[in-house]
Amino acid sequence: MNKDIKLFRILKSLSRKEINQLQSAVESPLYPLALPSQKLYHILRPHYRKLDSTSEGKKNIFAELFPGESYDDAKLRRVFSNLTQVVKKFLAYNQLQNDTWQREKTLAEAYEELGLSTVSQQIRENLYERVDQEPLKNENYWKKKMILSGAQQSALLSNQKEASTKLAKETSSAADHYFAYATVRHALLIKSKAYVFDTPYNLSYLEAVKKAYKNGLLRDDSLFRLYVLALQLIEEPRKDVFFAYQSLYFNQGNVGYGEDDLFLFYIGLNYAVRQINGGDIDFQKLPLEWYKFGLNRNILLVNGLMEHVDFSNIVFFGCQNNEIDWTLTFIKDYIKLLPLEIQEEEFLYSKASIFFQENKFYEVIDNISEYPFSSAYALKSKVLILKSHFEIYLKDSTYTLTLISSILAFESYLYRDKKRTKANKLPYINFCKILKKILILRIKKISKTVISKQIRKQVAVKKVIVSKNWLLEKVII
Amino acid sequence: MLDDKLFTILRLLSPEHFKKLHRATLSAFHQGNATAEKTYKVLSPYYPQFELSPKDIRKVYRKLFPEKDFNPRKLDKYMNVLLKTTESFLLYLRLESDDYLHEKLVNKAFTHPNLFDLFLKSQAKRHKMLDGREQKDADYWEEKTELYDRLYAHSGHEKYDVNDDTHTQLNESSDRFYMHYKMSSSIILQENEEEAELQKGDILLKEINTAIRRGDYENEALLTQYLLREERTD
Numbered sequence: 203m204n205k206d207i208k209l210f211r212i213l214k215s216l217s218r219k220e221i222n223q224l225q226s227a228v229e230s231p232l233y234p235l236a237l238p239s240q241k242l243y244h245i246l247r248p249h250y251r252k253l254d255s256t257s258e259g260k261k262n263i264f265a266e267l268f269p270g271e272s273y274d275d276a277k278l279r280r281v282f283s284n285l286t287q288v289v290k291k292f293l294a295y296n297q298l299q300n301d302t303w304q305r306e307k308t309l310a311e312a313y314e315e316l317g318l319s320t321v322s323q324q325i326r327e328n329l330y331e332r333v334d335q336e337p338l339k340n341e342n343y344w345k346k347k348m349i350l351s352g353a354q355q356s357a358l359l360s361n362q363k364e365a366s367t368k369l370a371k372e373t374s375s376a377a378d379h380y381f382a383y384a385t386v387r388h389a390l391l392i393k394s395k396a397y398v399f400d401t402p403y404n405l406s407y408l409e410a411v412k413k414a415y416k417n418g419l420l421r422d423d424s425l426f427r428l429y430v431l432a433l434q435l436i437e438e439p440r441k442d443v444f445f446a447y448q449s450l451y452f453n454q455g456n457v458g459y460g461e462d463d464l465f466l467f468y469i470g471l472n473y474a475v476r477q478i479n480g481g482d483i484d485f486q487k488l489p490l491e492w493y494k495f496g497l498n499r500n501i502l503l504v505n506g507l508m509e510h511v512d513f514s515n516i517v518f519f520g521c522q523n524n525e526i527d528w529t530l531t532f533i534k535d536y537i538k539l540l541p542l543e544i545q546e547e548e549f550l551y552s553k554a555s556i557f558f559q560e561n562k563f564y565e566v567i568d569n570i571s572e573y574p575f576s577s578a579y580a581l582k583s584k585v586l587i588l589k590s591h592f593e594i595y596l597k598d599s600t601y602t603l604t605l606i607s608s609i610l611a612f613e614s615y616l617y618r619d620k621k622r623t624k625a626n627k628l629p630y631i632n633f634c635k636i637l638k639k640i641l642i643l644r645i646k647k648i649s650k651t652v653i654s655k656q657i658r659k660q661v662a663v664k665k666v667i668v669s670k671n672w673l674l675e676k677v678i679i
Numbered sequence: 680m681l682d683d684k685l686f687t688i689l690r691l692l693s694p695e696h697f698k699k700l701h702r703a704t705l706s707a708f709h710q711g712n713a714t715a716e717k718t719y720k721v722l723s724p725y726y727p728q729f730e731l732s733p734k735d736i737r738k739v740y741r742k743l744f745p746e747k748d749f750n751p752r753k754l755d756k757y758m759n760v761l762l763k764t765t766e767s768f769l770l771y772l773r774l775e776s777d778d779y780l781h782e783k784l785v786n787k788a789f790t791h792p793n794l795f796d797l798f799l800k801s802q803a804k805r806h807k808m809l810d811g812r813e814q815k816d817a818d819y820w821e822e823k824t825e826l827y828d829r830l831y832a833h834s835g836h837e838k839y840d841v842n843d844d845t846h847t848q849l850n851e852s853s854d855r856f857y858m859h860y861k862m863s864s865s866i867i868l869q870e871n872e873e874e875a876e877l878q879k880g881d882i883l884l885k886e887i888n889t890a891i892r893r894g895d896y897e898n899e900a901l902l903t904q905y906l907l908r909e910e911r912t913d
Contacts, residue, residue, distance in 0.1 A: 208797065215791035223708070230706035232699070232771060294774055294784035295708070301787075305770065308780065312769040316691045321684065348860050349821070355867065363871055370867035377860040378883055384857070388850035391831070391838075399841050406895070407854060410886035417882065505791070509834060541792065625841075 207260075209286045210253040212293075213246060217506070220296070221250050227292035228285070238267050239284040251542065302332070303346060319357070326353055337457045340425055341383035347376035382420055385411045386429045390469070393436045424450060425459060432469045441484075444473050448488075452495060463501045467492065479670060490519040497532075508539045510548055510578065517552040521559035529556060547579050554586055563590040577621065581630050584612050585668055592637065592676065602645070609638055629668040636660055636673050653677050685762040686729040688769070689722070696772065697726055703768040704761070715764040717743060718757045779808045783822070786829070795835030802826055816901055817859035823852035855899065858887055862905035 206214075213221065228235060228243045245266050246253060253259070264271075264278050298305050306329045313322040330350045336343050355369040385407050392403045411419075420426040431447040434440075451470055459466055471492040477485035493516045496502045502512050513536060520529030533552050540548055550570055557565040567590050575583045591608045595601040613634045616627050636657060643653045654677040661670060692700065701723075703709045704716040721742045725731060731739065740749055743757055774781050782805050789798040809822055827849035830836055837843060865884055888906065896902045 211794060211797070215794055226706070226708035230708045231702035232706050232709060290785050291774070291781075292708070293788035294781050295771065297784040297787050298770055298774065304784075308770055308773050309766060312773045313688075315773075316688065316769075318687065318691070321687075348857075352817070352860050352863070355864065366867055367871045370864040370871070373860055373864040374868065377857055377864065381853075381857040381861070381883065384853045385850075388846065388853065391846040392850060395839065395846060398839060401841070403847070405850070406890060407883070407886055410882050414882045417880075504834075507792075 205255060207253075207255045207282065209282050209289065210246075210255055212286070212289055213250045213253065216250070221247060223296070224289065224292055227295070228288060233288045233291060235288050236281070236284055238281045239288070241267055242281050242285050303329070323354075323357055326350055326357075330354070338425070338460045338462075339379075339423065340460060340462050341380060341387065342461065344376050344380035344383060348373055348380050351376055378414065378419060381407070382411050382414065383426065383429065386426075386433055387465070390429070390432055390436065393433070397436060424454075425462065428459075428466055432466065435469065435473050439473065439476075444470070444477075447473075458499060463499070464504070467496055467501050471496075481671075481674075487523055489515070490523050490525070493519060497536075503539060506539065507541060508536060510540055510544055513537075513540055513548055514551070514582070517555050521555050524559070526556060526559065544576070544578070547573065547575055551575075551579055551583055551586070554583070558586060558590060558593075561593070563593045566590040581616075581627075582668075584615070585630065585633060588612055588634075588637065589669065589672060592641075595641075596676075602641075605641065609634055609641070629666045632664040632667040633669060633673070636664065636667060640673070640676060650677070685758050685765065688762075688765055690727055690729055692727075694727075697723075700765060700768050703771065704764050709771055710764045710767040712760065712764075714757055714760045718761040719764075722761070779805065779822075782808065783825075790829065790833060792834045795833060798833060798835070799830075802830060814901065815855075815899060817856060817863075820852050820856035820859065824849060824856050827852055855896075855902070858896075858902055859905075861887060862902065866905060 216224070224243065225247070227233060228240055242263070245263060254262075260275070260278060261273050264273050267278070267281065268274075298308060306325055310322040310325040310329075313319075313325065330347075333343065333346045333350065351369050351372040355366065355373055358366050358369065385405070389405050389408050392405060395401065396403045415421065415426075415430065428447065428450050431443060431450065434443045435447060448470055451466060471489060474485050474488040474492060478489065493502075493512070496512075497516075502508055516532060516536075517529055520526070520532060529552075533549065537545055537549050537552075550573055554566045554570045557563070557569065567587055570583050571587055573583070588605075588608055591601070591605045595605045613631070616631055616634070619627065639660060640653065640657060643656065657677045658674065661667060661674060667673065689697065689700075701716070701719055704711040704719045721739050722729070725735070736754070737749060740754055744750075744753060747753075774784075782801060786798065786801040786805060789801055805822070805826055809819055809826075812819055827845050831838065831845045831849055836845070838846075861884060865881075890896065891902055891906045
């Protein structure tokens with residue numbers, strides 16, 4: 203549960219441009235706002251990214267708002283609440299202004315409500331023309347076409363038979379195109395999950411869509427072809443299907459795939475990663491190639507920010523492919539595109555990953571073992587430390603006790619941690635078990651061939667293990 | 680000469696809304712500015728009829744541009760500025776009166792990774808508002824589809840939680856959303872008796888009809904009605 207004040211959290215999520223725009227909403231005569239709430243905005247604005255929700259912070263704000271008065275929590279809450287309401291109105295109105303589709307649709311409805319159907323109709327026709335010119339004919343495009351031709355159809359009089367037939371054909375065709383895209387996309391989501399959990403599912407219309415595709419529906423559409431290949435990657439995960447998918451994806455024209463880009467990107471990337479995890483060395487370099495493509499096309503930024511998982515993965519694959527200089531440049535260029543609150547820990551973790559790749563294991567331990575990582579980084583940083591301990595042990599057997607106590611400490615940490623689900627902890631618990639097993643077998647001076655055989659067997663049974671490939675590498679040394 | 684569209688809208692505004700429009704002209708956030716405000720003030724005596732004689736138009740012009748020769752283009756430009764503010768004001772009114780639309784847009788703004796709990800609360804509100812509607816029509820399913828889609832895409836959403844069924848709900852909503860459009864357009868085509876042959880080869884339509892006949896959508900009164908209408912036109 204986030205303890206931060208709601209207003210502060212919303213303000214912190216705004217961009218610099220938005221926080222400045224908010225001033226005109228706060229001062230708008232259409233949003234009558236009591237003076238203290240207006241004043242509150244001006245107090246918060248200069249340091250809106252670092253607002254303090256503690257009782258001391260609130261008292262300081264109260265003192266600025268009402269100098270000389272004794273602290274009254276209820277009074278302060280009212281001021282906060284009033285400003286929150288206006289911020290929400292600001293957000294809603296801004297969203298509307300920035301979304302042409304929603305704005306024009308809303309305006310058409312407003313005119314209709316005033317009884318001005320002709321103006322409303324004109325807006326819809328203009329919108330239809332605008333949609334028609336959109337370069338990317340994807341699911342959203344066909345959805346808009348379906349809605350607009352359907353609305354125009356409803357506005358027709360009963361004697362306009364010819365126009366009615368034309369619009370009904372358009373609506374029906376746009377609906378089919380929309381449905382084909384939506385069905386295949388949803389099938390991808392459903393089948394991906396079923397693949398992991400082995401759960402039953404019902405995709406009533408998928409076969410009909412496939413049949414319609416074979417009969418010509420969206421047959422020459424390269425974006426839809428990508429979706430079809432993506433589905434094949436799940437249904438019959440063959441290398442040739444992947445390379446056809448990769449080739450089509452990497453050769454997208456200047457238009458790109460817009461809002462579909464990231465989704466299709468992860469399908470290709472995840473397939474390549476799965477092959478590496480399955481031990482296929484042909485795929486070793488591919489995830490980094492995918493990420494480089496994603497970075498060049500700016501696909502990985504959503505609202506100007508990068509997901510920390512992508513950032514960590516890029517560093518991981520950069521290190522794995524021994525592209526240390528490229529990875530360091532990446533860290534330098536992109537660290538600022540992560541949410542502010544995780545930049546420091548991601549930077550430390552990334553640097554430690556590079557130290558690890560450079561065999562500087564003591565530096566890994568020195569740099570991150572004392573750092574208070576947040577929940578998102580806690581487990582993976584502990585794994586990196588354990589791996590470093592193990593690497594040191596391989597060169598210096600006097601390190602055995604340190605290694606054993608580190609493994610046990612991590613195990614005990616995992617069992618004590620009640621905030622995470624069992625499924626969440628399982629890959630780490632398995633990691634500890636296998637690492638312990640390797641260590642015990644080595645201490646017992648069992649032959650490398652036997653160790654390798656036993657560990658491979660155990661890895662195959664456990665399935666979900668973090669750093670699986672590294673563990674397997676360690677048994678062949 | 681003088682924007683008909685502007686006057687048509689202004690005539691239709693209630694006295695309360697017309698008065699409020701003045702506040703919009705003063706609100707930079709709602710595309711208000713000095714030109715819009717000045718034009719509003721000069722035109723307001725003509726509310727609600729806005730029947731301006733040529734003499735009135737000259738009078739309006741003199742008030743807007745004292746000591747300048749009459750130039751209809753200049754006048755049109757000022758009217759357009761007020762029209763822009765008025766359209767923004769209509770959007771503002773729509774947002775004030777349509778709670779669902781307001782929540783939908785707030786929900787969209789809450790897709791920021793750090794606002795996931797607020798996003799979920801806003802989603803729950805939208806679901807409740809939608810489920811309170813009398814009819815589960817195309818619009819209802821469009822909104823439901825958008826809700827599940829947005830939730831699924833949110834970075835805070837646990838896609839791989841074994842109990843999560845957002846993707847299934849998304850798929851089922853989208854199926855229904857499509858079916859409303861497909862069925863209504865197919866009925867028109869059949870009524871117009873021009874598409875009988877084409878309909879026979881329509882794989883998707885056949886599949887939907889079979890599903891409805893099989894009783895897969897028993898609780899969807901509107902979808903069943905489509906089928907009944909379709910059967911009547913057979």
